[in-house]
Each structure stands twice: as C-alpha cells, then as structure tokens.
Amino acid sequence: MKRVRQQKILQLIKEHPITSQRDLVRALAAAGFKVTQATVSRDIRELGLVKVAADGRLRYVAPRTRGKGDLDEARFRRLIRDAVVDVETSENLVVVKTFPGAAQGVASAIDQVEWPGVVGTVAGDDTFLIVVKPRGRAAEVRNRLRALLAGEKRE
Structure with missing residues (x-):
C-alpha cells in the first residue's frame, strides 16, 4: 500500500500545485487514500520531495534524478x-x-x-x-x- 500511495503522491505533485502537507493529505483523501499528516510527512521525506518556488509560491516537486554534484x-x-x-x-x-x-x-x-x-x-x-x-x-x-x-x- 505504501508504494502505491507514494506513486500517487508523485503523480499528484506533478499534476497539481501541492503547497503544504495539508494539501497533500486532502488530495490523497480525494484519491481514496486515508492518511494522516504524519504519514504524509514520512512519505515526503522518503521520496525526497523538495519545495521550489513556482508562480510566487512554494510547491512540492520530486527531486531530479541527477548524480551527486550534478545540480544545474x-x-x-x-x-x-x-x-x-x-x-x-x-x-x-x-x-x-x-x-x-x-x-x-x-x-x-x-x-x-x-x-x-x-x-x-x-x-x-x-x-x-x-x-x-x-x-x-x-x-x-x-x-x-x-x-x-x-x-x-x-x-
């Protein structure tokens, strides 16, 4: 279930401007996943999600799959x-x-x-x-x- 949920998280942040853990909990609930903020927090950490500025706000994105020391x-x-x-x-x-x-x-x-x-x-x-x-x-x-x-x- 965890792997499926984390795949859904990656899909949600790619398709929607998720700006907070609360937003992510709500989006997951709408997708049929009943989770707590603590679960989402662990998922964010395990997935290595980062917040970047977009349209004047910070939003979650997945880290780029680059090698160490290879950040643009x-x-x-x-x-x-x-x-x-x-x-x-x-x-x-x-x-x-x-x-x-x-x-x-x-x-x-x-x-x-x-x-x-x-x-x-x-x-x-x-x-x-x-x-x-x-x-x-x-x-x-x-x-x-x-x-x-x-x-x-x-x-």
Whole structure:
C-alpha cells in the first residue's frame, strides 16, 4: 500500500500545485487514500520531495534524478535566492534560515553541489545546519551563500 500511495503522491505533485502537507493529505483523501499528516510527512521525506518556488509560491516537486554534484548552477542559484532568508556561522557550523518548508530542499541542494569543506547538512522545516571542516571554512561557506543571495556569481 505504501508504494502505491507514494506513486500517487508523485503523480499528484506533478499534476497539481501541492503547497503544504495539508494539501497533500486532502488530495490523497480525494484519491481514496486515508492518511494522516504524519504519514504524509514520512512519505515526503522518503521520496525526497523538495519545495521550489513556482508562480510566487512554494510547491512540492520530486527531486531530479541527477548524480551527486550534478545540480544545474542556475537552478541552484535560483533556489538559494527564492528560499533562503538568512545565513550565520557558529564555530564550524553555518546556520541557514529559510522560508517554512524549504530547508530540506535547500540542504539537499547544498549536499549535491559538494562545496569544499562541507561535510554534510542537517535540516528541519525552516532551518538547516551545514557542517564544515575545517572550522575556518565556515565563514567561506557563509560568504558564498550570501553572495548567491545578493545575486553575485561566484565560482
């Protein structure tokens, strides 16, 4: 049943602008699936769904099936500008604030671009951490993100 439900989720987000877990629960109910928000939350995480800006709103989309480190640079820059609100550092961590629901998608994108010094990310709903090694690189990662927010192109 889970596999069938998750296939339906992928179909629904492709065909409709699903902007929240509540919207997805309703759409699944209309399609004959009785689910809770907790079930939908797990499905979203397992499917790796991300929120992207479309028509001035964030909506769920399936991740592209690209290899690690193969994220389109223009798409990455747009994702950062559309979703990130603030960037700060603390020791070897970069703390990134996003719009609600966008942290996991942006964190996944950061993991895909494989910046030097980035060990990995840990994401919540509207905040994620970038773990940086060595500690001195945290400011470099923060500055790189801020440059992307400002619309600067940096290599």
